[in-house]
Amino acid sequence: MIDRKSEGATRTNKKAEIPKDIKTQLLYYMKLTREIEYRIERVLYRQGKIVGGVYVGRGQEAISVGTGMLMGENDVATPTHRDMGIFLLRGISPRRIIAQYMGRKTGVTKGKDGNMHMGDLKHNIIAFVSHLGDNVPVAAGVALSFKMRGEDRVAFCYNGEGATSRGDWHEGVNLAAVHKLPVVFFINNNQYAYSTPMDLQMATENVADRAPGYSMPGDVVDGNDVLAVYESAKRAVDWARSGKGPYLVEYKTFRMTGHSAHDDAGYVPKELFEEWKKKDPIERLVTQMTSRNEITNEEIERMDNEITAVVDDAVEWADKSPYPDPEDCLRDVYYDR
Amino acid sequence: MIDRKSEGATRTNKKAEIPKDIKTQLLYYMKLTREIEYRIERVLYRQGKIVGGVYVGRGQEAISVGTGMLMGENDVATPTHRDMGIFLLRGISPRRIIAQYMGRKTGVTKGKDGNMHMGDLKHNIIAFVSHLGDNVPVAAGVALSFKMRGEDRVAFCYNGEGATSRGDWHEGVNLAAVHKLPVVFFINNNQYAYSTPMDLQMATENVADRAPGYSMPGDVVDGNDVLAVYESAKRAVDWARSGKGPYLVEYKTFRMTGHSAHDDAGYVPKELFEEWKKKDPIERLVTQMTSRNEITNEEIERMDNEITAVVDDAVEWADKSPYPDPEDCLRDVYYDR
Amino acid sequence: MALTTYLEAIRQGIWEEMEKDERVFILGEDVGVYGGAFKVTAGMLDHFGPQRVIDTPISESAIVGAAIGASYMGMRPVAEMQFIDFISCAFDQITNVAAKSRYRWGAGVPIVIRGPSGGNTHGGPFHSQNVESYFFHTPGLKIVQPSTAYDAKGLIKAAIRDDDPVLYLEHKYLYRRIKEEIPEDDYVVPIGKATVRRKGNDLGIITYGAAVYTALEAAESLTAEGVETEVLDIRTILPLDEEAVLETAKKVSKVIVLHEACLTGGAGGEIVARIAEKAFDFLDGPVMRVAAQDTPVPYSPPLEEYFLPQTDDVLQAARKLLAY
Amino acid sequence: MALTTYLEAIRQGIWEEMEKDERVFILGEDVGVYGGAFKVTAGMLDHFGPQRVIDTPISESAIVGAAIGASYMGMRPVAEMQFIDFISCAFDQITNVAAKSRYRWGAGVPIVIRGPSGGNTHGGPFHSQNVESYFFHTPGLKIVQPSTAYDAKGLIKAAIRDDDPVLYLEHKYLYRRIKEEIPEDDYVVPIGKATVRRKGNDLGIITYGAAVYTALEAAESLTAEGVETEVLDIRTILPLDEEAVLETAKKVSKVIVLHEACLTGGAGGEIVARIAEKAFDFLDGPVMRVAAQDTPVPYSPPLEEYFLPQTDDVLQAARKLLAY
Numbered sequence A, B: 001m002i003d004r005k006s007e008g009a010t011r012t013n014k015k016a017e018i019p020k021d022i023k024t025q026l027l028y029y030m031k032l033t034r035e036i037e038y039r040i041e042r043v044l045y046r047q048g049k050i051v052g053g054v055y056v057g058r059g060q061e062a063i064s065v066g067t068g069m070l071m072g073e074n075d076v077a078t079p080t081h082r083d084m085g086i087f088l089l090r091g092i093s094p095r096r097i098i099a100q101y102m103g104r105k106t107g108v109t110k111g112k113d114g115n116m117h118m119g120d121l122k123h124n125i126i127a128f129v130s131h132l133g134d135n136v137p138v139a140a141g142v143a144l145s146f147k148m149r150g151e152d153r154v155a156f157c158y159n160g161e162g163a164t165s166r167g168d169w170h171e172g173v174n175l176a177a178v179h180k181l182p183v184v185f186f187i188n189n190n191q192y193a194y195s196t197p198m199d200l201q202m203a204t205e206n207v208a209d210r211a212p213g214y215s216m217p218g219d220v221v222d223g224n225d226v227l228a229v230y231e232s233a234k235r236a237v238d239w240a241r242s243g244k245g246p247y248l249v250e251y252k253t254f255r256m257t258g259h260s261a262h263d264d265a266g267y268v269p270k271e272l273f274e275e276w277k278k279k280d281p282i283e284r285l286v287t288q289m290t291s292r293n294e295i296t297n298e299e300i301e302r303m304d305n306e307i308t309a310v311v312d313d314a315v316e317w318a319d320k321s322p323y324p325d326p327e328d329c330l331r332d333v334y335y336d337r
Numbered sequence C, D: 001m002a003l004t005t006y007l008e009a010i011r012q013g014i015w016e017e018m019e020k021d022e023r024v025f026i027l028g029e030d031v032g033v034y035g036g037a038f039k040v041t042a043g044m045l046d047h048f049g050p051q052r053v054i055d056t057p058i059s060e061s062a063i064v065g066a067a068i069g070a071s072y073m074g075m076r077p078v079a080e081m082q083f084i085d086f087i088s089c090a091f092d093q094i095t096n097v098a099a100k101s102r103y104r105w106g107a108g109v110p111i112v113i114r115g116p117s118g119g120n121t122h123g124g125p126f127h128s129q130n131v132e133s134y135f136f137h138t139p140g141l142k143i144v145q146p147s148t149a150y151d152a153k154g155l156i157k158a159a160i161r162d163d164d165p166v167l168y169l170e171h172k173y174l175y176r177r178i179k180e181e182i183p184e185d186d187y188v189v190p191i192g193k194a195t196v197r198r199k200g201n202d203l204g205i206i207t208y209g210a211a212v213y214t215a216l217e218a219a220e221s222l223t224a225e226g227v228e229t230e231v232l233d234i235r236t237i238l239p240l241d242e243e244a245v246l247e248t249a250k251k252v253s254k255v256i257v258l259h260e261a262c263l264t265g266g267a268g269g270e271i272v273a274r275i276a277e278k279a280f281d282f283l284d285g286p287v288m289r290v291a292a293q294d295t296p297v298p299y300s301p302p303l304e305e306y307f308l309p310q311t312d313d314v315l316q317a318a319r320k321l322l323a324y
């Protein structure tokens, strides 16, 4: 579970170089992510206020937040179902997000789609479709347009390890590799795909072991260490931005919940939860920052309170928001119809 | 263009061990393959007697013949469009093959399908579908049934390098790797997929570079040296047969024609044809065998004459064969209908 | 006798066939330890072992392709799509490899592909689809969709024993809502045979799947108006039981075709076309269709309700038709 | 003015749009150096360069997926399927990603997917298909199939300018067989509009693609019997020009729906259903369908001939209908 392979692996010393304000932001967004997902999964869902299923990234917040922090204004993300941090970092408001989960007209997709299936081109986020792996050729196409137009932009493509078994994953990665497209493939390897463990998903130990098959660098990084995530993402994004082609970074992590809100994860050995609880990415950053006097307990408390307030407000706002009008069903099938 | 990687690479010394009668058979089937394809592409097609398109494996005969010789009675092949040798080795008669190309009722598929789209479960050959890569999950399923039933059988799965870009290729190989299925993936890398050269097809130098991404051995072998093909295939088939899982062997070769009979391959640099002509697999085996006194010119002549006779007979027989009855169109959509 | 749910009926059917025939096996995502996303294969891994209950990678195309390959070798695979929506990823293997195989070269493909389909559960655009119409144009394929627990069991058994590829479409809204007594002994419901769920002479509703209940509800409420409605559950969508369709049409002379899939390009068009051509002389009014809106399946409850064909929509069409 | 082939008309249309709009680009297998398997993109690599004429790996799903991604970023990709049959490999990206995108989250997908379709060239089961019916059940998608060189050019231009995903189905049998004078200046043929190819009052044939010629031939031969046949070329299969369909149906009262795709689940069922419901009072006989057999496309000439709907089949249906 440490950095490995290719350029700059095990540059743990570099962590010291991440400025304090970046760390503070990382902490803030990880906490905000956790709180929003907590509210959705453990409060609103249980109150019956969420429409449909719920998937969260508890314990994996370092990945979407640590990588998403690297997104420049014009970079584009294709997040998947455990990447709440991306939406928050890209400025999608908690209000619209909660409304999305509640199926309201004010949600990101106006009630047309639900939960993580949200996207907004104004925020450079492409909406996830359920079909895993489908976002890989799409991200390649996004990057293709950047390359064609000579733009200084990178596509951030997210997937779980299970999604890499899809044919579309292979086709999309290969296309990106052949045309040296500016896209980074971020893999959250939380070791399970629903109930399916790694060894029933692939024959290799790491997803990154596939990278050489596309002449592409592939790093394996501790996904519960947000600073390592940040640094590795920077390395990968710089590579892609400089025209060298795609890059794959695999983050080892663990899904600290069931697959979705209705799954008790009975198939996961209890010890694994205990083991990974100790590696909680938020706790780790807090410990590191406090031990370096980069943040005080007071500041943390203030942060927590702010987040609670933001999420309270979002829930309240969303709960008051109207549902779409039934006839909205017919809108937007085609342009201008 | 020499053996590389993994166990047993560069065992050229071993070639001496291939018995003379095997070599003679290899020569015979390569010559038969070439003659049948010559007749189809250069004679019958030009006479307008072939229905539809024609794809041949001229210059690549060593691959289907050298690997196909390793098929045991109960092994099963999923050949692709340049693997005529497999059909001949498996005992599909030249008569039925020519009739197939002529769209006759006596053809392997009774006129329902054409050219290389022939298969016959009695001969353990699964018919190719045009859609490249589709045969990979199918071959994995064949091997899965062998494993489930504890049978000593291996699936021989054939594809060109271009087909490996398909999602189904990835899905099928991955499934085989995860379940350690007895299947060998033989790749004819003739450096072009229609007009598309290797560097627009994949970012790696070899298809075999992808094998480690599935924890599977991957060899690169001179595909124009039938003895090297035979030996490498034996290594791979033994591996799969012994329960160690899938194996990939990539044969470097060259398509000594256009993609199909109507393509003049104007996009291929002329020098390449000249270069590869020198590596002709049939000439090479003849030279080797004659220099070792394993075959005489007389024997070769006799072989050639026999082949001419066999193919003459096949053409004549096929040409006299009836077309299917129009109403046969309605047969065999469902069982017993 | 105890009541058996629609879901349990499917499970029983598969289980019994696996007991009886060792060529039958299961493959799919999370069908093993987890017993499938909806628990249709619960307990099977323990009972039949990992050789016959195979958890696969997330590879729908390879799931179907591998099922085809195994079937060539004499096996009878039952492949699960975790949600039937994901069958789109296996579209090529199904329509090109499986469906055409017997025709092209005489090699039958006795596989079953099954999975939870249908809406009304707020699953949104990717967890609510009815996919039968996407596969309906595929000679060589069979498509069934049971509406009752009895049929669910009888049809899954028939599908497993069938020598051709069968899409078995379960409606997830019915999984636990439908319960009935079903025989304990072995039986099959023949593929290709429709059944009359309710007899009537004034009006006919031809339908299948969960929409059968919408039709029955409409029929019930029409009784109050003195209208006797026949409800024909076609059960098998491909090959269509044209005889039964025409029989109902000729008898009632006024027909509504109802399905949960969206209107345009739905299987309903084919049913109407058969009636319009072959029972034309018997018709006392236009053949009407009631179906979902021509949009993707929306997520939010008011939208989904508007999207799906409701009993009121059927009643409205019925009244229009009856007034004819 | 010189005669322009159907194929050349498509090529001109793409070429002109690429000249006019730098957002337009081409991707597909062998579209570059080779100019496409049928030479539809011949010369484009030289003229527009490898940045805008992109040879891809054999990855239909990625071709479409990448087109979608680029379109999100403001581009207007034209993706080629080498044979339209291979579109099955991209079925998921088309139906789930492209078609639902605007509806789900407001992001339009202005892409064109085009390729050679249709039979009558002894291409066998995988090089002869008509795939429109597989995609016809997909709200959000548009499907066009030109029958003339004029329409081929006008529709490809309209497709490229359209803000939604368009399947543009070329009939390869027409590529070099159809030639006509077409305007040199810029024009579009609007998507969604049918056109009457021949006027008549006694009988109507509603059709599209290569079957238009079968219909015209039948119509011609019916003249000898004093029957004036209207031939409606619907051109756009989705969204259907219902108005034009009903207009013809109401006018002639006797309608045949004809297509080259096989019968069951074909687009014809939908057309019949619309007529049967909305023009019922005007019909003087059943709406009949003539289509290919319900089998895969067979290879051998006598089989393929039997498989495809022939002029005689149309005449037979016409006589039956006229006798009504």
Ligand SMILES: Cc1ncc(C[n+]2csc(CCOP(=O)(O)OP(=O)(O)O)c2C)c(N)n1
Binding pocket: A082, A130, A131, A132, A159, A160, A161, A162, A163, A164, A166, A188, A190, A191, A192, A193, A194, A255, C029, C058, C060, C082, C086, C089
């Ligand atoms: C093509 C497809 N098949 C199946 C599913 C159902 N499904 C949803 S999430 C999931 C597991 C995903 O695992 P992974 O990619 O590792 O992501 P994780 O949930 O672990 O983050 C599955 C099988 C799907 N969404 N898409």
Ligand SMILES: Cc1ncc(C[n+]2csc(CCOP(=O)(O)OP(=O)(O)O)c2C)c(N)n1
Binding pocket: B082, B130, B131, B132, B159, B160, B161, B162, B163, B164, B166, B188, B190, B191, B192, B193, B194, B255, D029, D058, D060, D082, D086, D089
């Ligand atoms: C899915 C799919 N896409 C496109 C084609 C059209 N096609 C037929 S052969 C071919 C090139 C195949 O190249 P390769 O796999 O390298 O085999 P080779 O012909 O060189 O032996 C293409 C693109 C196809 N058959 N299937």
Ligand SMILES: [Mg+2]
Binding pocket: A160, A161, A162, A188, A189, A190, A191, A192, A193, A194
């Ligand atoms: Mg996972």
Ligand SMILES: [Mg+2]
Binding pocket: B160, B161, B162, B188, B189, B190, B191, B192, B193, B194
């Ligand atoms: Mg090749």
